[in-house]
Amino acid sequence: MDREVVYMDNNATTMVAPEVFEEMKPYLTQFYGNPSSMHTFGGQVGKKITEARSRVQALINAEHDTEIIFTSCGTESNSTAIFSALQAYPDRKEIITTRVEHPAILSLAPYLEKQGIAVVQLKVDKHGRLDMEEYAHFLKDDTALVTIMTANNETGTIFPVEEMAKMANERGVLFHTDAVQAAGKLPINMKESCINMISLSGHKLHAPKGIGTLYVRRGTKFRPFMRGGHQERNRRAGTENVASVIAMGKAAELAMTHLDDEGSKVKAMRDRLEKGILESVPRAIVNGDVENRLPNTSNISFEFIEGEGILLLMNDLNIASSSGSACTSGSLEPSHVLRAMGVPFTAAHGSIRFSLSRYNTMEEIDYVVDNLPPIIEKLRSISPFWKDGNPIMEFDPDYK
Amino acid sequence: MWDYTDKVKEYFLHPKNVGVLEDANAVGDVGSITCGDALKLMLKVDENEKIVDAKFQTFGCGSAIASSSALTEMVIGKTVEEAEKISNQDIADFLGGLPKEKMHCSVMGSEALEAAIANYRGIDLKIIEEEEGPLICQCFGIHEKLIEKTVMENDLKTIEEVTNYTKAGGGCETCHPAIEDIIEKVWKMKGKEVHVKEETPEKKPAMTNLQKIALITETIEKEIKPMLAQDGGDIELIDISGNEVLVALRGACSSCVSAYYTVDGIEDKLREMVYPDIVVKLQKD
Numbered sequence: 001m002d003r004e005v006v007y008m009d010n011n012a013t014t015m016v017a018p019e020v021f022e023e024m025k026p027y028l029t030q031f032y033g034n035p036s037s038m039h040t041f042g043g044q045v046g047k048k049i050t051e052a053r054s055r056v057q058a059l060i061n062a063e064h065d066t067e068i069i070f071t072s073c074g075t076e077s078n079s080t081a082i083f084s085a086l087q088a089y090p091d092r093k094e095i096i097t098t099r100v101e102h103p104a105i106l107s108l109a110p111y112l113e114k115q116g117i118a119v120v121q122l123k124v125d126k127h128g129r130l131d132m133e134e135y136a137h138f139l140k141d142d143t144a145l146v147t148i149m150t151a152n153n154e155t156g157t158i159f160p161v162e163e164m165a166k167m168a169n170e171r172g173v174l175f176h177t178d179a180v181q182a183a184g185k186l187p188i189n190m191k192e193s194c195i196n197m198i199s200l201s202g203h204k205l206h207a208p209k210g211i212g213t214l215y216v217r218r219g220t221k222f223r224p225f226m227r228g229g230h231q232e233r234n235r236r237a238g239t240e241n242v243a244s245v246i247a248m249g250k251a252a253e254l255a256m257t258h259l260d261d262e263g264s265k266v267k268a269m270r271d272r273l274e275k276g277i278l279e280s281v282p283r284a285i286v287n288g289d290v291e292n293r294l295p296n297t298s299n300i301s302f303e304f305i306e307g308e309g310i311l312l313l314m315n316d317l318n319i320a321s322s323s324g325s326a327c328t329s330g331s332l333e334p335s336h337v338l339r340a341m342g343v344p345f346t347a348a349h350g351s352i353r354f355s356l357s358r359y360n361t362m363e364e365i366d367y368v369v370d371n372l373p374p375i376i377e378k379l380r381s382i383s384p385f386w387k388d389g390n391p392i393m394e395f396d397p398d399y400k
Numbered sequence: 401m402w403d404y405t406d407k408v409k410e411y412f413l414h415p416k417n418v419g420v421l422e423d424a425n426a427v428g429d430v431g432s433i434t435c436g437d438a439l440k441l442m443l444k445v446d447e448n449e450k451i452v453d454a455k456f457q458t459f460g461c462g463s464a465i466a467s468s469s470a471l472t473e474m475v476i477g478k479t480v481e482e483a484e485k486i487s488n489q490d491i492a493d494f495l496g497g498l499p500k501e502k503m504h505c506s507v508m509g510s511e512a513l514e515a516a517i518a519n520y521r522g523i524d525l526k527i528i529e530e531e532e533g534p535l536i537c538q539c540f541g542i543h544e545k546l547i548e549k550t551v552m553e554n555d556l557k558t559i560e561e562v563t564n565y566t567k568a569g570g571g572c573e574t575c576h577p578a579i580e581d582i583i584e585k586v587w588k589m590k591g592k593e594v595h596v597k598e599e600t601p602e603k604k605p606a607m608t609n610l611q612k613i614a615l616i617t618e619t620i621e622k623e624i625k626p627m628l629a630q631d632g633g634d635i636e637l638i639d640i641s642g643n644e645v646l647v648a649l650r651g652a653c654s655s656c657v658s659a660y661y662t663v664d665g666i667e668d669k670l671r672e673m674v675y676p677d678i679v680v681k682l683q684k685d
Contacts, residue, residue, distance in 0.1 A: 306436065308461035312412060325436070325461070333539075333571060334436070345434040382418050382465060384440040384457035385433055 006364045008321045010204075011153050011181060011297060011355035016247070017206035017254055024208075024247040035240055036231070045242055052249025056213055059252040060188040060198060067190075069214045069232045070245050074180040074201030075104040077214035078147070080225035080236070081176040081197045082108060085145035086117060088221035089174075092144035094118040098130060098159075099340040100152055102178060106336070117144075126342050127289040128157035135164060143173045150182035150198075154324060154337040154353055155288025156297030158186070162193055169194040174220065180204050184255030185262045185294050196220045202244065206357070207251035211244035261358050267295035269365050270356055274298045276369030281376050283391065285347055287338060296356040299324070301338075301347035304386045305379040310352055313375040319368055324351040346385075404463065405496035411466035416473055421455040426480075428515030431508055435540050435567065437464045441471065441512040445520055449480045456512075463498055464505040470494045471509040484517055486510065487553050488565070503565045507550055536578050539571025544582060551586045557594055559583075612674065613640055619673040620647075624666055635666070638683050645670060648683040 007015070033042030035049050050065070057065045071077045082095065082105070095112070097105055099121045109119040120138045122130055130148075139146070146168045151158045165175040176197040179188060183200045190198070197220065202211035214236075216222050222235060229237030277300060278284055287299040302310065307325030314321060324335030325348075333339070334348040343351070354368075380386040385393075404412075424442035431438035437460030444453040454472035458465045471491055475483045488506040492498045498506055533544030550556065550565050559579050563570040569579050587594035607615070620637055628635055634650040649662065667680040 304433070304459065306460050306464075309412070309465060312409075312462045316413060345436070349433070349436050382415065382457060383459045384429075384438055385459055 003318050003367075006317075006319045006360075006367060008319065008354045008356055008360065008364075008368070010357040011156075011353065012322055013203045013209065014206045014357055015359055016208050017251060019254060020207055020247045020250045023250040024243040027243040027246050035242060049240060049242065049245050052245050052252075055249035056200070056252045059183065059256050060190050060200075060215060062190040062215060064218055066233060067215055067218055069216060069236050070240065070248065071212040071214055071236055072210055072241065073212040074102075074178065074199050074204070075212075076225065077199035077201070077212045078102075078104045078176075078178055079108070080214050081199065082112075082145060082147060083225055084197075084221075084223045085174050085176070086112075087223040089144045092142045094120060094140070094143050096120045096122065096135070096138055096143055096146045096148075098122045098124065098148055100124055100128060100154075100157075100337045101147070101149055102153055102180070105147055105149075105178060122148075124157075124340050128152060128155050128287070128337070128341050129289055129292075130159055130164075132160070132163075136167065139167060139171055139173065141171055141173070143168075143171070145174045145176055147176040147178065150177045150179040150188075151186065151294050152288070152337060153181045154335060155299045155341075156181075156293035156355075157289040158182070158292050158294065161195060165193065165195040181294060181297075184252075184259065185266075185296060187259060190215065190217070202248045202251060205248075205251045205255055207247040208244055211241055211248045213248065258358050262295050266356050266358055266360070269360055269362060270296055270298050270354070272362070273354060273356075273365045273368060274300070276365070277372055280369070280373045282389065284376075287341065287343060287347075287351060298354045300352055300354070301343065302350040302352065302376050302379075303346050304383050304391055305350045305376065307350050307352055309379045310350065310375060313378065314368075314372070317371050319371070321355070322353050324353065325349050346391075402463070402499050402502065404466075404499070407470075407494075407496045408463055408466045408498065411469045411495065412462040415465055415469035417455045417469060417476075418457070419455050420457065421453060424453075424455070426451075426516040426520030428512040428517075428519060430511045430515055431460070432541070433459060436460065437505070437508060439464070439468050439508050439512045441468070441509075441516045443475065443516050443520070445480060451475045451478055451480065451483055460505065460508075461502070463495075463502040464508060466495060467491050467498070467505040467509045468512075471513060475513065480517055480520065483513065486513060488550070489554060500561075500564050503554075504567045507546075507565050511546065536582070537566075537568035537571065537575045540567040542566050542568035547579060547582050548586055551583055552590070557583065557587075607675070615674050616640060616645060616670060616678075619670055620666075623669055623673065627665070627669075628662070633662070643677045643679055645678055645680050646683055647680060 027045065031045055033045045035042055035046035053065045053068045056068050062068065071080060093116060095117060097119060112119050122134055124130055146164065148159055148161055148164060150161050161177045168175040174196045177195055178199045180199055180201040181204060184205045196217045198215040200213040203209040224235050226237045231237055231240060274286065281302065283303040285301045287301055307323030311323050324338050335351065338348040338351055385391055421442035421444060424444055426443040426445050428441040440457045442455045443451050446452050454476050456468040456472050458468040474486060474494055488510040491506040491509045492503065531545060536542055536544050536547055547562060547566055547568050551562065554565060556562055556565060559569050559576050562568055562579050569576055584594060617637060620635060624635055632651055636648045636650055638648055639646040663680050663682050667678060670678045670680060
């Protein structure tokens with residue numbers, strides 16, 4: 001197969017934009033000075049970091065550029081936010097999150113519980129939506145932090161974080177959101193928000209891996225995660241990852257220019273992909289809140305077959321995407337997100353996530369729409385649960 | 401991305417013997433859609449007990465499909481008696497090996513083969529179920545006998561290996577102690593002792609402060625003083641406060657540059673004899 005990779009796994013990571021690479025390159029080669037140095041050679045690098053900071057500030061429309069802290073990744077930003085809140089409010093022993101958060105948040109729960117912190121994980125319904133009454137029930141004056149993702153990485157489902165932040169704010173509780181998947185795809189406006197902290201990640205935004213951002217609203221109590229230096233105004237020690245910080249700034253600027261494309265061009269491709277697949281493949285179900293999700297994400301379950309087989313056959317045609325199946329992760333159970341939504345096992349094992357970017361083309365969409373149905377058909381012809389174009393029995397008739 | 405061998409890839413991309421064998425007289429059905437893999441193995445056995453044809457249907461990952469297809473290739477032409485000897489390791493070997501997390505795919509193959517042969521011999525599946533022993537892993541529906549057999553045949557020694565081979569223990573983990581017991585039992589049958597359980601050092605019973613002080617004094621008198629005396633030194637116990645033991649070194653030790661190393665030695669001895677949290681401090685003159 002001569003075709004270059006058809007990359008539809010942008011929620012996993014994205015291509016570094018050529019403009020971003022050009023922008024960062026001189027800071028890996030020519031301008032290697034330390035931004036903290038007194039000499040001009042280093043100082044000019046510091047200026048460029050200031051520029052990057054104001055570009056990220058613009059992307060999320062933050063009031064002050066000092067509210068932007070550069071970190072090493074989205075996970076560091078998330079951990080910083082959580083541990084900062086717990087240290088700033090040592091008497092508060094509870095945090096609220098959801099069952100469908102990214103592992104960067106969820107896998108902290110057992111550790112936090114050992115430290116005596118209760119971690120409330122809110123339920124979702126079969127479309128992946130939260131129950132606001134349940135949230136209101138758990139939200140208390142002594143909650144240290146609410147941390148809820150802006151949009152889910154697997155299904156694209158968008159959560160009402162502004163409304164939830166407002167509720168937290170009224171109780172005097174800090175609100176953090178992991179906006180790693182949402183940034184650049186949805187408008188974010190910190191000037192008209194009461195969210196206290198936001199995590200962003202460079203590599204989901206066409207910057208390289210190894211750079212993240214934590215927004216901390218002015219006036220929010222903060223305790224650094226990493227100490228040992230004055231950088232980032234004493235809030236994140238360590239010599240700046242200069243080239244990547246500059247890349248993050250450029251990526252943020254590009255994301256702003258292309259924000260409208262996400263809602264139009266990228267969404268049009270996603271919709272065409274989804275429609276094309278659903279029209280030609282029977283027993284395919286879209287997972288997530290279709291009314292309210294990221295414009296680039298489509299999570300489809302192909303019943304009665306297993307996701308790894310689909311991925312491997314697509315891989316053979318140079319199509320890259322991912323699956324919520326157990327077999328692909330090395331764990332034995334399918335995606336925690338789909339299980340939290342109550343997606344039946346007949347469907348959860350066969351889920352595929354397509355996540356697009358502005359670099360995809362309609363031609364690629366058509367290539368996938370043409371080539372996927374025979375793959376599904378082939379695997380179903382091997383499956384003992386499928387016969388002559390139909391399942392041999394219904395396993396979970398209640399689920400729609 | 402799994403590190404599959406070329407043979408696994410080949411058997412997955414172009415599986416042989418897929419489909420329904422209409423005149424099968426030996427059928428083995430194992431796994432379930434809930435667990436994420438299932439295999440229906442269909443064999444045709446002739447009057448000379450020779451397997452003349454085999455087909456399969458599999459719901460599962462790439463290596464499950466490859467293992468099933470490989471199994472059909474392996475059994476065709478063999479007698480039932482010969483086929484019965486095929487182990488899960490044989491299936492994995494036939495494919496040039498499987499990633500360790502995927503060994504359960506080969507176990508599913510050998511289970512299906514066993515079930516098909518039982519079916520051919522007219523053994524009631526219900527009786528087999530009774531022989532499966534108690535249900536160990538609720539999450540994946542794995543019974544004791546399968547775990548025992550797999551541990552025995554593959555020389556498994558850890559829970560992780562059992563999970564890789566049978567899936568048992570891969571869900572909620574509450575069956576881990578039961579799996580440990582099975583591993584130890586099997587290795588006893590093999591005539592070897594295997595300790596799966598983490599060794600937890602026996603905790604010394606809690607002491608009262610008086611007992612503690614008495615034991616520290618005794619240890620210093622009987623163990624440490626003779627040790628230091630060999631080098632012409634001596635020790636004096638000044639105070640005990642909580643976990644801190646304050647001592648002064650006398651004689652040759654007091655001026656010795658290695659006084660701090662001596663303190664480490666004393667601390668080690670006290671930790672060994674009294675309790676492990678003791679900190680020894682040196683009184684400065």
